[in-house]
Amino acid sequence: MPNTILITGAAGFLGGLLSAALIADPNTSNVRLILVDIVEPKAPTSAQAVTIEADLTVKESVDALFKTEFGVPDTIYCLHGIMSRGSEDNFDLGLKVNVDSVRLVLQAAREFGTQPSIKFILTSSLAVYGGPLPHTVTPDTIATPEGAYGMGKLTSELFINEYTRRGFIDGRIMRLPTIVVRSGAPAAATSAFISGVIREPLKGIECLCPIGNSMDSPELDLPLWVASPQTTIKNLVIAKHVHASKLFRHTRVICLPGFTATVREELQALEKIGGKAALDLVQFKDDSISRRLVSSWPSRFDNAYPLSLGFLVDEGGMEPIVRRFQKDIEAGIA
Numbered sequence: 001m002p003n004t005i006l007i008t009g010a011a012g013f014l015g016g017l018l019s020a021a022l023i024a025d026p027n028t029s030n031v032r033l034i035l036v037d038i039v040e041p042k043a044p045t046s047a048q049a050v051t052i053e054a055d056l057t058v059k060e061s062v063d064a065l066f067k068t069e070f071g072v073p074d075t076i077y078c079l080h081g082i083m084s085r086g087s088e089d090n091f092d093l094g095l096k097v098n099v100d101s102v103r104l105v106l107q108a109a110r111e112f113g114t115q116p117s118i119k120f121i122l123t124s125s126l127a128v129y130g131g132p133l134p135h136t137v138t139p140d141t142i143a144t145p146e147g148a149y150g151m152g153k154l155t156s157e158l159f160i161n162e163y164t165r166r167g168f169i170d171g172r173i174m175r176l177p178t179i180v181v182r183s184g185a186p187a188a189a190t191s192a193f194i195s196g197v198i199r200e201p202l203k204g205i206e207c208l209c210p211i212g213n214s215m216d217s218p219e220l221d222l223p224l225w226v227a228s229p230q231t232t233i234k235n236l237v238i239a240k241h242v243h244a245s246k247l248f249r250h251t252r253v254i255c256l257p258g259f260t261a262t263v264r265e266e267l268q269a270l271e272k273i274g275g276k277a278a279l280d281l282v283q284f285k286d287d288s289i290s291r292r293l294v295s296s297w298p299s300r301f302d303n304a305y306p307l308s309l310g311f312l313v314d315e316g317g318m319e320p321i322v323r324r325f326q327k328d329i330e331a332g333i334a
């Protein structure tokens, strides 16, 4: 039996990495990919794939994804979206893409899916949290977002839980830590600087740090909840393999494992790997809007539940991540 997997947002940063990882996954044989994005996605070489350029806010475009030569997918990775700052700056677009179009994909999965239900994996975010938070977020912590992006993600999560409860789909909601280091061009995300302050200087390019005004600023002690792209992609593949009976009955939310690093620790790792010349390329200009949003996100989670399900966590803090990114630059793949 072929494994037919639909990835929305397949031209994006995680979508591209995930396509390649699914093709290489030893636990998923005979993979066929349906890749869709508003920008034409590229399929990994040698993959059995159809690539579709489509706007997923249009119902007909969504329905067409279930009528390709590969038929109805058995797994959907719903990755398309408008990132945090993009949703904050354009509220209507954020709602249309992060909520309305996700609902269209869910509804199509319900209508076209047969038994067993389609596995529907959503990439959500720690931006669903805000307000007063405990020292460590646990699965019992209530999500009260303080921004349009988190509100949109949380709304889609509620639909997925209810569609799962009704047996329309087999939902799995992955709340991702902030991914560092993100390769490619800077994203329209409030968190973009978290990768930018490593990526740009290691490439010899100046970058702006919107937290603090110098290396001595106390604002740099702002803690962040982060994970590497490599571990996150492995975890997204694992998300498809976890048996539904192991998941909580009342919610399909899983906060993927991460670790806490401060902005200062990031910059110290940059200096250690890239030298003082790299650190000197970081310019500081404190931006209160970005700082307010990032400060509202939690920075410590209890990893026990995801680890018990077999998900993975980065070891060794920021340094191995920065070192690996430098190697990727040297290899011409970052």
Ligand SMILES: NC(=O)c1ccc[n+]([C@@H]2O[C@H](COP(=O)([O-])OP(=O)(O)OC[C@H]3O[C@@H](n4cnc5c(N)ncnc54)[C@H](O)[C@@H]3O)[C@@H](O)[C@H]2O)c1
Binding pocket: 008, 009, 010, 011, 012, 013, 014, 015, 036, 037, 038, 039, 054, 055, 056, 057, 078, 079, 080, 081, 082, 083, 097, 101, 123, 124, 125, 126, 176, 177, 178, 179, 180, 182, 187
């Ligand atoms: N990268 C991170 O740090 C991070 C953290 C938490 C959650 N996430 C979530 O993971 C997912 C993927 O993140 P990413 O970093 O790859 O983002 P990305 O911005 O690189 O990719 C998102 C993709 O969605 C596509 N898209 C936007 N509107 C669309 C539409 N109307 N129709 C079709 N496609 C559309 C974009 O063209 C883009 O290629 C997103 O849902 C994001 O919210 C990412």
